[in-house]
Amino acid sequence: MVSVISDICQERGHQTVAYSSGAKALENLSAQAPQLVITDLRMDKVGGLDILRECRDILPGTPVILITAFKTVETALEAMKLGAYDYITKPFKVDELQLTIQRALDNQSLVRENQNLRQIVKEKYRFENIIGTSGKMQEIYNLIAKVADTDSTILIQGESGTGKELVARALHFNSNRQHQSFVAINCSALPENLLESELFGHKKGSFTGAVADKAGLFEEAELGTIFLDEVNSMPQPLQTKLLRVLQERQIRRVGDNKTIPINVRVLAATNEVLGEKIKGGNFREDLYYRLAVIPLEMPSLRERPDDIPLLVNHFLQKNANQTSTEIKKIDPKAVEMLSAYRWPGNVRELENAVERACALCDNGLILTTDLPPQVVRHANAPVVEHTGTLPVGQTLDEYTREVEKAYIEETIKFNAGSREKAAKMLGISMATLYRKLDLKKPATKK
Ligand SMILES: Nc1ncnc2c1ncn2[C@@H]1O[C@H](COP(=O)(O)OP(=O)(O)O)[C@@H](O)[C@H]1O
Ligand SMILES: [Mg+2]
Known part of the structure; x- marks a missing residue:
């Protein structure tokens, strides 16, 4: 039987290694690290289930096909529960075996591909992709590492372009929810009623245009993470509804009486200091405390000018990857100018400036003349000084x-x-x- 199956596989262009005892196979399993294992279920001493168990431990993802006599089909089904890919009953047709092998290998390459994609997404949001070695950024890394793998609600505060969304994604992709959805919504982008239906969904006919039942983003993010960006712009009535959702952990679609329980981790960002808004009566204080269980404050780029050369290098590299060109060089004088600028738009503005310079420069070298006019003007201005308040x-x-x-x-x-x-x-x-x-x-x- 061993040599028959071996021949069938080789005919199809596969390389095979055959063992006539389970013990021998087990001994060589890790050294061979095969792509696929075919084993009889009933063998002396070391049986098919032992092989299966060992494969699961040392070669996870490697499919195992069991060959079994008709009488032992029930055990074979048991083996499937233990993670065997499939089983074949004796006597079998050659075609049947070949088909099972092919399916197992195809399936495995899909699984691999999926793992790769996940890995790529994860790589993209490793902390290592958040650039900066300044003390302020070190504090951020430490905090992220501590709180990523919890379910705590986190409020990320910081000016526009400081990397709030980047941090939100890093938190998600370093949490135990990483294989579930990350859903982001900008709360300033929609008027109140649309935002409500977007967040919580709606029932058919609850308003003109609601032509069908629709699940909201909270439901879409089930078991994953929802990121409420610019939560500071959320209209008051919705703030009240959000507060209730956070307290009760259930939502209600617009126009529906039914409540739906949710298991979603909430991350939020604000680009203004909420203290002021709370004092002015424009943001609910109780909602603030619900969201800011853990507050995380992103420093502006002005507060960490030493990170600018690092960021410039990072963006030069990123640009080269995206355009499949050589990494552009940059005149040290240009780096100096970039470091001196105040960057009201923070890292986003710097990223745009570098991208622009990459497009404008000649001979792969960025000069000061390739920088945005406001940066050059700032550098050439006869020293901006704070003598009084201005x-x-x-x-x-x-x-x-x-x-x-x-x-x-x-x-x-x-x-x-x-x-x-x-x-x-x-x-x-x-x-x-x-x-x-x-x-x-x-x-x-x-
Ligand atoms: N520390 C950082 N390292 C690398 N890139 C950053 C960093 N902070 C921000 N960026 C980049 O700047 C841009 C704006 O960041 P984003 O997270 O959208 O900012 P915010 O949400 O605070 O407005 C994005 O392209 C992001 O990748
Ligand atoms: Mg943002």
Whole structure:
């Protein structure tokens, strides 16, 4: 039987090693590390189940096919429960054996591929991909390592572009929920009613446009993680609903009376200090404490200028990978300029600047002339100094524009993300607001 099966396999182009006793096979299993194991179930001393068990221990993922006499089919079924891939009863047809072998190998390559993909996703969010060696970043790594593998709710605070989402993903992909979904939603992107139905789902007919029952993101994230980005912009009534969900661990779809229990880890991010909003009555204090079980504060790039050269290198490398080109070199003077800039848009702005420079530069070398104008202007400005409360050294035009922009952004935040309300409060038109923010006005909806 051993040599017959061996021949069948070799005919199909497989290499085989044959043993006529279970004990011999067991002895050589780890050295051979086969892709597939075929074994009889009933053998002297060491039987098929022993082989199966050993395979599971030392060669996980290697399929085991059992050959069995008709009488022992029940044991074979038992063996399947123990993790055998399949079984074949004697006497069998050659075709049948070949088909089973092929299926086992195909299935195994799918499993491998899946593991690879998971590994790639995981690699992408290893902490090692969060760049920075400054003390502030060390604190972040330590905290992530401590809290990733818990179910605690974490509130990540920090200016826009400081890496809040990156950290949220690192937390998920280093938790025991890593094989389940990571669902992210930006709470400032949708008006209240749509956001509610997006988060919690809705019942058919609960509002115009609700043409079918729909599960919300909380249900989609079941057993995984939901990331509530810019939670600071969540409208008040929804804050109340979210608080209830966090307390009761169950949701209710819009227009439905039924409650659905959920097992979801909640991560949230805010790009403004919630203390101010709470004082102003714009954010529920009790929700804040629910979310900030563990608060994590991302430093701005200004607070860790020593990390800038590291980040620049990281982004040069990333750009080379994405464009399949050589890693661009950079003039040390350009690095100096990048390190001196204040980066109001933090790491995101720096990443964009490096990407832009990679596209603009000649001969694979980035020079200061390839840097964004605001960076160059800052470097060439006759020393910006803080003598009083204001920085000095910019042109009046530059300074006015910067202040205007900051003030408009602040007003939009105050109005829970509504640009219309902000424009009204500021006494300017929407067109002016968009112009001053350097944004394109969106096409008006018909
Ligand atoms: N410490 C860091 N190391 C490497 N890349 C970073 C780091 N922080 C942010 N980034 C990158 O900057 C961009 C913005 O980060 P993101 O997490 O979206 O910021 P936020 O959510 O705080 O606005 C992303 O492309 C991210 O990969
Ligand atoms: Mg973000």
